[in-house]
Amino acid sequence: MCWQCDHPGSTREDYLAHLLDVVARCGWAVEGIERDRSHPPWAYTIGLTEHDRPELVVTGMPLAPAYILLNSVATHLLHARAPEPGERIPWHDGPLIEIVEIAEPSAHLNSAVALYGAAIRALQLVHADDRGGWPWDRGYRGCRGGQPVLGLRARDPSPGPP
Numbered sequence: 001m002c003w004q005c006d007h008p009g010s011t012r013e014d015y016l017a018h019l020l021d022v023v024a025r026c027g028w029a030v031e032g033i034e035r036d037r038s039h040p041p042w043a044y045t046i047g048l049t050e051h052d053r054p055e056l057v058v059t060g061m062p063l064a065p066a067y068i069l070l071n072s073v074a075t076h077l078l079h080a081r082a083p084e085p086g087e088r089i090p091w092h093d094g095p096l097i098e099i100v101e102i103a104e105p106s107a108h109l110n111s112a113v114a115l116y117g118a119a120i121r122a123l124q125l126v127h128a129d130d131r132g133g134w135p136w137d138r139g140y141r142g143c144r145g146g147q148p149v150l151g152l153r154a155r156d157p158s159p160g161p162p
Contacts, residue, residue: 016114023047027078030070031111032063040145043067044122045074046112053077054121055112057102060135060147061127069094073125083123086154095127098134103151124150 004015022029028047035041042059043066049055056073058066069091083089085101105122106113112120126135126149133140135147 012114016111019046019111019115023050027051028074030067032066034063035143035145038145040143040147041066042108042148043070044109044112045070046109046115048074048077049112049116049120051078054082054123055105055109057108057122057124057150058127059124059150060142060145062143065094069097069125069127073097084154085123085151095129096132097125097127098153100124100126100149100151100153108150 003018004010007014019029019031023046026047028045028051030043030045032043033039033041040060041063042057043061043063044057045055056070056077058069061069072091072094083099085099087099089097089099091097100123102108102122102124105120106118109120109122112122126147128134129141131141135142135149136153140146
C-alpha cells in the first residue's frame with residue numbers, strides 16, 4: 001500500500017513533509033508508481049537534488065528490484081561523479097544500464113518537483129533485458145507495457161568503425 005492510502009486523512013502537504021523527513025534521515029527517498037492497465041511500473045529518487053546530484057528514474061521494472069537498483073546507484077552517486085548520458089554501467093547483482101538524461105523531469109517526477117522545483121535534473125537508468133537487449137532494439141523483452149525511455153539517447157556509447 002502507498003503512504004497516502006495508509007494515511008487516509010492526510011493531505012498532499014502531509015505526504016511531502018513525510019518525504020522531507022525520509023530525505024533528512026536517509027539522504028533520499030524512493031517513490032514507486034504501480035503498473036496500471038496501460039503503463040508499466042516506474043520509480044524515482046527524491047532528495048539527491050539536495051546533494052547536488054541528479055535524481056534517478058527507472059521505468060518498466062517491478063518496484064521491488066527498482067527500489068534496490070535506485071538505492072544502490074544513489075548510494076554510489078553520493079560518493080562518485082554522476083554518470084554521463086550514454087554511459088553504460090554493468091551493475092553488480094543487477095542489469096546492464098545505460099544512462100539517459102530525462103528531457104522533462106517536471107513531467108515525470110511530481111513529488112521531487114513539488115519539493116525542489118521544475119529545474120531539477122534527472123537521469124534514467126535504462127536497463128537491458130535478460131538477453132542484453134535494449135528498449136530501442138527489435139525483439140526487446142521487457143515487462144508488460146515496455147520500458148518507456150524518457151529522454152533522447154546520447155550517441156552510441158560504443159561506436160564501431162565508420
